[in-house]
Amino acid sequence: MALVGFLPVAIGRYVEVNRGRSIDTTLLLAAFFFSISGIAMFAVPGSPLASGVGTAGLALSVLFGGSFVRHELRLASSHDRWRTAVTDPTVVVGVGTWILLLVTAFPQTVATGGSVTNVYVHFVGYALGFMTAYVAHEWELFEDRVEKRVDTGQLRSS
Template sequence: MTTTTDEEMTTESGLELPAEESFADAVQRVVRRVDIILLLFPAAVLLVIGLFPSEIRRQLAFSYADPSVLAAFTSNFTHANSVHLLRNLTAYLVVVPTAYLLSVLADRRQLFYTVFVVVFVTFPFVLSGLNLVVPREALSLGASGLTLAFVGYLPVAVAQYVRRRFSIDNFVRRNIAAGLFFVGLSVVIPLAVAVVQPGLTIVLTFVAFLAVVGYGVTLRRSGVDRSTLRGPPPGFVEFGVWSIVVIIAVLITAFPADPLSDAGLVNTYTHFLGYALGFLSSYLVVLFFFDSE
């Protein structure tokens, strides 16, 4: 059996932005201690469950041959071994705080916690259930699918951050969110194909490069240029770049060329589902509930 694993200025859109506030001051102003505790709570749960004996952790895993509702949830917080746990914990501690900071700096704390609750309450059942579409004798465990859901939220969070901090309108914001998601897909698809068709990877990588260039041209035509990036004080642009690097880096590591690891077979199907559903759900929430703000 295998295992898968301030001073303010008013913009044209009516938003008030801290004009002279430094990045460090902005972070200090918006970050709350209770937020830090809430962000670290899932990580603490992962660590505690990681201390359980391997027999108990195996019982918490989700069996495709004998599925249960409880295991559909608990498997997302259980790991095969310490290396598996460390990798997923590191990814979580990079991705989720980045998504949080983007959100609160964009005045979207409520949006972040909506995503946060949905991912940890609903996604374990959704991801486990969708894995039953592919019948096989295997166990599934690991938090990577949940972390990839937050990676899917990152394009939406970046777009909200840019709109708030760089004075762009809703139309451009939607272009940024959708564009970043598809840039992520252009990274994922060649990596996924490389496992079964290595020769096709070169062609798809070239297509991905063209897609990224085309995305940059589209943003330029939408009015996003160097002058747009000169608005906020130092630190804001750099953090936006960091967030995009996080998206690309995590997606690359989530779709390895060799999916077989010490923890078992990397479940790239769950990774893709997490990324796609994380983006789609958060994008629709913004579209229907936050678009007019």
């Protein structure tokens, strides 16, 4: 599950390299909180806590997503670059794989044959994988962000 949590950050880094400049990472946070909302609403047995977590996840997703959109609208050349990134087959397959893995890893909790899928342990692995990759990405632990590597319009290899 940690690898599933890492996948949105990997897709974000791929988009950064192809766009030639860094993305506003609130997009990554919006995706994470949207996935939390989906997990709480569909995979966890219904309870007031699950509904609260799902609602809070959706609210944070909208908040971070709105921040990302406002940031991108301020950039004049952003629209064409995003159209190219969104239609990139690698991005489409990556996002589709991420969604498919989430749906597969977090089925609706049903007890069958004396066993229950432990959604909570899956969630801890997913959240730790995302948080670790996100912090490493933000703190530039592995390499500089794209905007710092741009030299006369071309990316230098690290």
